[in-house]
Amino acid sequence: MDALSGLLAGPRARGAFILRSIQSPPWSVRVEDAAPLSVVALAHGTAWIIPEAGAARCLSPGGVALMRGPDPYTFADTPSTPVQTVIRPGPHRMTPSGEHLREVVDLGPRTWGNDIPRDATVMLIGKYQMTGEVSHRLLRALPPVLVLPRHPQRLINPVGLLAEEVVREEPGQQVVLDRLLDLLLVTSLRAWFAQAETGAPAWYRALSDPVVGRALRHLHSDPASPWTVSALASKVGVSRATLARRFTQLVGQAPISYLADWRLDMAADLLQEPEVTIEAVARQVGYASASALSTAFKRERGISPQQHRARFRTRSEAAKQSP
Structure with a gap:
């Protein structure tokens, strides 16, 4: 993907x-x-x-x-x-x-x-x-x-x-x-x-870069992999320092910081599905356990995965009952 x-x-x-x-x-x-x-x-x-x-x-x-x-x-x-x-x-x-x-x-x-x-x-x-x-x-x-x-x-x-x-x-x-x-x-x-003139976000414009674009495709194709900047740099054929500098310059975030945000965005979407356990969500987006996901999710979003899921369920039920 x-x-x-x-x-x-x-x-x-x-x-x-x-x-x-x-x-x-x-x-x-x-x-x-x-x-x-x-x-x-x-x-x-x-x-x-x-x-x-x-x-x-x-x-x-x-x-x-x-x-x-x-x-x-x-x-x-x-x-x-x-x-x-x-x-x-x-x-x-x-x-x-x-x-x-x-x-x-x-x-x-x-x-x-x-x-x-x-x-x-x-x-x-x-x-x-x-x-x-x-x-x-x-x-x-x-x-x-x-x-x-x-x-x-x-x-x-x-x-x-x-x-x-x-x-x-x-x-x-x-x-x-x-x-x-x-x-x-x-x-x-x-x-x-x-559209060429679009005000698209930095990560989208970076897709056309021969180095950063390839790095982004690797991160999105396999977000659960235990990526490091060195491993990602090896995949795209440049040095660790070159990738870190170029990625941060074009995307506005360091590679691992971008990956962490992407993993949490994926987790937030997956948590909408009630039949998927939090443990399964954690493994799918690259966290070793539900506890590790919960710690990162709460640190970045201010609520736990359980609270996020409960909030979505409450709003979903309220929307169904609205006239």
Whole structure:
């Protein structure tokens, strides 16, 4: 597994909040739900994204926007349209003054809006509601707001697939929608990382380096190996000092420090699976025992693996019970 594959393997929607929003001008919706990651695809019309800080961005049909929480943001027909609806955790739709919004029209399965004219803007909205559904490493790699235009040569059209499925009511529908949301996110991220001008993290840019790129591939292909800087340098054919200096310069971390972070990120994801023991997780990510993993996990994240697993389970159950 290469570094990018490892990153993209993380997103796993579980009962994700997914809906279709149909809005007729003038409209403006401010989102304050604090979701760790929101994915919005534009199926029809145009929309402006107004972040809490920074310039407004225009989203065109087929385009996708990713918003990293918990900062609020606004979608509107124009940047100057006053906010009409505020989305709070739950999700709950409110007026700007804080009253529950009653005049929003229910337009069918997973669909709401203010009208259904032919020229309305149609948005597909997906929410990763818990931090455990997307890795900390992925969230750290993303800017607060990322806008990607439609890719005309993409063989798979996840926006079209999601638009077709979101209005269906069939057995297993939530699982299908979860996987389509993951597909939309992963294909969007892959397109962003492939852009030459992207503000990708240092470790991704370092993949093109003939020395550090090979070292990163070794670490990601076999994270459980008892790596030392000397062993890694031998694998890539340079001296220990050369690898340590070059790796730190390009990645921003020493090799073993980077590996430790990657192991803990992997462990955090694996701990979401209740049937996998902590001992098994420890061995899979390169720790000699559950105790060794627990010590490192608590030192870096402030909680034990057991507490991390319990916190994820509690949030997962709460999300399932939300209206």
